[in-house]
Every structure is written in structure tokens, then in C-alpha cells.
Amino acid sequence: MGVRLRIMGGLFIGLILAGCSADYGVDQHGQKVSASSLDGQWLVINYWADWCPPCRKEVPEFNRLVKEQQGKPLRVLGVNYDGLRDAELSKAVDDLGIEYTVLADDPAKRFDLPHSEALPVTFIVDPKGKMRERLLGEQTAAGVQARLAQLQQEEH
Structure with missing residues (x-):
């Protein structure tokens, strides 16, 4: 009985740890x-x-941010507010000219991101997976870079 319990406990812990990096x-x-x-x-x-004019305007800014931050430990991710998937998501991304990764699955639960009724909204998450900033409204590459620099400075 003791061995079986230890094996089951080990499997349970393994599943929990695997879920952390799913x-x-x-x-x-x-x-x-x-x-x-x-x-x-x-x-x-x-x-x-795609129906949000400020969202459309900031896409080139995030494309620029990706290019300017290339090689640094930073990733820009998009998430469609309406939950588009598959061909619909791909078409919307192409129509807007998004050049960065757009997740089909909302990562809000993973990072404990609050739901927002307003768009656009951008979250900055640190390397430990903690939300550090919520930026409401249209963003620029320079503005996001400045905020990132401040947050990274606070880390040191």
C-alpha cells in the first residue's frame, strides 16, 4: 500500500509540475x-x-517593437478579443498585417490577467510569469519600450 501511494503521489506531483509549463x-x-x-x-x-480602429493603428507599432527587440528576451503576442480561431483568425491577422505570434488560446488564466471591457489593452508579463503592467489604449513601440526598460530596471 505504501509503495502504491508514493507512486500515485509522485505521478500527481509530476502532473502538477507539467501543468506549470504547459x-x-x-x-x-x-x-x-x-x-x-x-x-x-x-x-x-x-x-x-479587427473592428477596433485603435487596435488596427497599433499593429505597425507592435511589428516595429518586434524588429527593434529582436535577439532580446522579449516576445510580443497578440490575442484576438473575439476568440477567433483557425481560418477566421488567420484571415484577420493577415488583413491587419500582424507579423508577430497571435495565440488562438487566451493566456489570461495562466498569467492571472484581468478581463478588460475596453480595447486595445496590453499586458506586460515578466520572465517569472507575473503581470507587471496593464496598458489601456493605443500603444506605440517607443512607449512600450520605455515602460519595459523601467520595469526591467526595477528587477535589478
């Missing part, structure tokens, strides 16, 4: 987004909708 689902191309590709980095998570 993958992020798929992106706008149906490709798996692995936890190892995102965990341990700063994340800029932007919620958008």
Missing part, C-alpha cells in the same frame, strides 16, 4: 506554441479586435 496552444497558423519558446522571457500581450 504549452500555449496554437498560433494563427495552427502551429504549436511551446512553453519553452516563451517561458522565462518578458511578454507583451496585446488584445485586439
